[in-house]
Amino acid sequence: MESLANIFWLGVKELRSLRSDKVLVLFVIYAFTASIYTQARGTSSEVYNASxxxxxxxxxxxxxxxxxxxxxxxxxxxxxxxxxxxxxxxxxxxxxxxxxxxxxxxxxxxxxxxxxxxxxxxxxxxxxxxxxxxxxxxxxxxxxxxxxxxxDPNFRYPSRLVVRKAFNPNGDTSWFNSIVAMINQVTLLTTVLTGAALIREREHGTIEHLLVMPLTAFEIAAAKIWSNALVILAAVWASLLIVIRGVLQVPIAGSPWLFLGGVILYLFFATALGVFLGTVARTMAQFALLIILILIVLQLLSGGSTPVESQPEALQRITYLLPSRHFVAFSQSIIYRGAGIGAVWPDFLVVTLVGAGFLAFSLQRFRRSIAVSR
CATH class of the missing domain: 3.40.1710.10 (abc type-2 transporter like domain)
Known part of the structure; x- marks a missing residue:
């Protein structure tokens, strides 16, 4: 019980620290509102107003x-x-x-x-x-x-092709782009917030204050994970209802609660990635470079930008181990196709297993880095 209390109050401290960082707060708000809107409307592959x-x-x-x-x-x-x-x-x-x-x-x-x-x-x-x-x-x-x-009464059609588009009858690319943009922001912002919180403690010298307190490495890391994950979860929920369904008029075919449950499972992996990069990088500049190298690869291989089937066969096998691929898959299934838990549980399972495993590994690495600091 004491450990849970420590995790809770440390998480509250993280939320207060995030609230005081006005630039980061504005960045989170922009990422889940204006950024999603501009990516949905500004990168259309359709022809509009052509002369x-x-x-x-x-x-x-x-x-x-x-x-x-x-x-x-x-x-x-x-x-x-x-x-x-x-x-x-x-x-x-x-x-x-x-x-x-x-x-x-x-x-x-x-x-x-x-x-x-x-x-x-x-x-x-x-x-x-x-x-x-x-x-x-x-x-x-x-x-x-x-x-x-x-x-001409003698004219006959040689054949007639009838096309019916499922899930997106008008072929509106903003429907697709908006969800992909939100998925990418979840990965980016969760990793950035969690990793930056660790590096900020180290650069500001407050990590030493935590080390002299009767706290374990697990409590320190868990507090940063739940607090930053809560911020992302709230931003996703608001973006889904206000920006995507409200402003962009993208119909949500499936259960928003089921999608939100999938996001919670995926946050295990995204926060673990942030903890891992926070222990590898010594400065914020190094952390930013690692973000560019890793997250771009995750986004390209996830199937959000290009179909997984169009990738080389060797890469397709690798993507089965990436939670980002399964996150994209079950998100599109729930939101576009109205899929239920019976259709997406395999993706949920992979995301949970890989995320939990990587989280355990990241926490172990964080525990070692804390032990060295002591």
Whole structure:
């Protein structure tokens, strides 16, 4: 009972110390609010408000139909230009796409002859260029097929592809980016807060005050773990409800409480990583460099930025031992697919086992570093 009391009051001391560090508090608030919003909205892989021009050398009903098929929010209102204005419009960056409809386009299609539509793309914006070109191709193909099916009774679709998107019907990348951003912030902030708390004690000389008190290494480390984990847990809960579901309008298909339980399990690993790096680094500068080296690798291999299946096979085997991969997996399953405990318990189990094992190792290393300091 006395040990639990020591852990509690030491944790309260950590919370008071964190509250007095205004910069760190503002950083935590920013990381779980504005940072998530900007990553969700500012890194979209979709085409929005793209400028497009038309060179209509046919002047037919079909060409006018194609011209009217492009509208916001994917594209700006199309503008009609002459063929000799294409180079100037592309060179100046005024237009990202130009569609050139050749003469007798509708007549050739009605006669069963092959006709080509030229699409000029500004490929300096590579992502939007490739996706926008696909949008234009699909729109033109759909409009031409619809036009011919209404005007030619002998027209038949060779095949029809029906696509139904599950879990994200509109393909809104902000749904995906917001959750991945929050997951990355959980790993980053938990590790930073826990590790920085240890290094701050050493740099400020307060670790010596703790060493002369009747405290064990476990009590000192456990107090830092629960206090910093509590801060992250509260930030995750507020971010999930206010920023992700409230501001970004991302629907939460599964149980938020189940997701929060998974976050608690993952915090065992994240806090252990912070304790471990706090014992390895001697200064805050060394700690920052280690954070960059380790957390970037964890984020890249977690499957949040790129699918695990696209990684080399050897790396895929390694990622099975990374709690960050399973954290991403069960987070997406719960939030997007509405998965229950029956679907995510294997990921919960791996996160718990690896996190508990690494926490025991980190506490043992911290105990040794305390023993050396004594």
């Amino acid at each position: 497009i021009g038309f060179v209509d050398e046919d002047g037919s009903a079909l060409s006018r139909k194609l011209f009217q098929a492009f509208y916001p929010p994917r594209f700006q209102k199309p503008v009609l230009i002459r063929s000799d204005e294409v180079d100037e419009a592309m060179d100046s960056g005024r237009l990202m796409f130009v569609v050139e409809i050749p003469p007798r386009y509708e007549q050739d299609l009605r006669a069963g002859r092959q006709a080509e539509v030229l699409v000029v793309v500004d490929a300096t914006a590579m992502l939007q260029a490739s996706i926008g070109a696909s949008y234009i191709q699909n729109i033109i193909s759909g409009q031409v097929a619809e036009f011919l099916s209404r005007s």
